[in-house]
Amino acid sequence: MPASCRNHCAAYDFGFPSGPLRAASGTPLVYRDLRSFPSLWVGWVRLGLMQFGVLGPLEVWATKERLVRVPEVKVRALLADLLAHNGRVVPADRLVEDLWGGSTLPANPLGALQAKVSQLRRALEEAEPGSRELVVHRAPGYALKAPDTSVDADRFRTLLVRARTTEDPRAKAAVLTDALSLWRGPAFADFADEPFVRVAVASLEEERLTAVEEHAEARLELGEHSTLIGELTTLVAAHPLRERLRAVQMRSLYRVGRSSEALDSYAELRRRLDQELGLSPGPAIEALRQAILRQDPGLQDTSGASNAIPGTRSRTNLPAGVNSLVGRDEALRELQQLVRDRRLVTLTGPGGVGKTRLATATARELDGEFPDGVWLVELAGLGGAERPAGPG
Structure with a gap:
């Protein structure tokens, strides 16, 4: 096993069958972050700078x-x-x-x-x-x-600036995905209790949570409200006083017909703000509550993502490319062949050097070779205690 994997991975082996890793339908799965699967290493490409x-x-x-x-x-x-x-x-x-x-x-x-x-x-x-x-x-x-x-924190901030100047929600979501993938855990995790990093840690964590909120908003605009609900439930439980997170959660719940739960979320926010801080919810989330009560048509999904014929699904959920991939033709060809030949291909390297871009570009090139398309499965948030279910 490469040393980089020992430094970054928990050791799991779920015993996938031979051949390309696939969903139950036979769709190939392209993993953006596979630090949780070192025992399945087959092909790997080194990317990195000091x-x-x-x-x-x-x-x-x-x-x-x-x-x-x-x-x-x-x-x-x-x-x-x-x-x-x-x-x-x-x-x-x-x-x-x-x-x-x-x-x-x-x-x-x-x-x-x-x-x-x-x-x-x-x-x-x-x-x-x-x-x-x-x-x-x-x-x-x-x-x-x-x-x-x-410095990964500087690259993270650069990507946030780029995302905030990107109007297309799919491109914005892709940039924010890249930004959030740079996080390997809490900032300065091994020195988090030291006073000399306290200000930096607080600042970075606030920037991370803001990026999470912006990412959720972009995905909501793309019509991903159904898949967002579970993620937002966990996030809101961890950060119950963040009104922006609550607002995305409330919109997502409303769009899947769970208006009462959306209003319950608002009520919980109001109660906690009153009990813990002696405050009331802000005007933006109060206006959202009123819109839900009157079933404002403006709250409905306008992305077109939910207008698919029942029983069908999109060929891919890969993010759109923000710009062209330059100077990686050889790596693209190598990766395409590895994906055809191997059950799992892992890209390794420090955060921010282009692993996600290279993986998604490769997946887009291969999309036409698989009838069910190629799908992105986000694993970056999994920790040592969280094991995705294996086959069967």
Whole structure:
């Protein structure tokens, strides 16, 4: 098993039969994120550049998808601290407090800090020559000067900006899917309790939840209200005071004929706001409640997605390409052949390097070869305790 899989995957084996992985109808399944299935690895393509991951446990990747080992907890904490400040200089005395606060300070705090900086530079340099220059000394402290494209949080924000300037809901949903797929867990997961990342963690989590809301709204516009309901029920339970999430949930419930449940969701929001914060729901969600009560025609699905002939289904749910895929012709040809020959093909690489784009482009090319089409199955949100049902 490749080392990257051991670092990123839980070990599951569901004993799929030989041949391409298929649904009960025989439709091939293209998985966008297969970190939960290392034991089914057959073909894999490496994609990667030197980069830093903070949308989950702290990780550093060198070229050719090599995970960089950053030794010693305080050296990793130093790197996390610098990344949390997003290129800004962190004063040396602040770094000393962050690394040794709450414990006995070393006899020479600044000297001890310099030693940790040297260890960090050495680890980066050994992984990728020249990378020691990313950690710079600037009065009154240190900064990590990594390009925006090398930090997953920056790539996430770039994709959010792109999504918000995209008018087509299918293209917007595709970009937001790419953005949310960069998340491997809670931001700075292995340092989440440390005060020096608290502000960054809160900011990133708010941005993530906003992206989740925008993604749900785009999918609702595409007529996916039936499939959204289950996801939104879980999200609303986890974030019961987010009115935007409630609004998408209420619209989805209304569109499948569950108006009373939509109104119950509003009532729960109103009760919780009153009891916990002494507030009332905002005007937007109150207007939605009134629209549901009068059965406003504007609440109905206008996407056309629900107008299919009963008993039929779309050939594919693949997102539309946002723009052309450049420079991947050889990889596309290789992947197409692997999918024809193997029961499972897994793309590996750090988040944001193009795995999703390459997988969906390959699937679109193969769509005509399968009578039932090719389908996207989202597995990025599955954790170690959540096992999808196997065949039978």
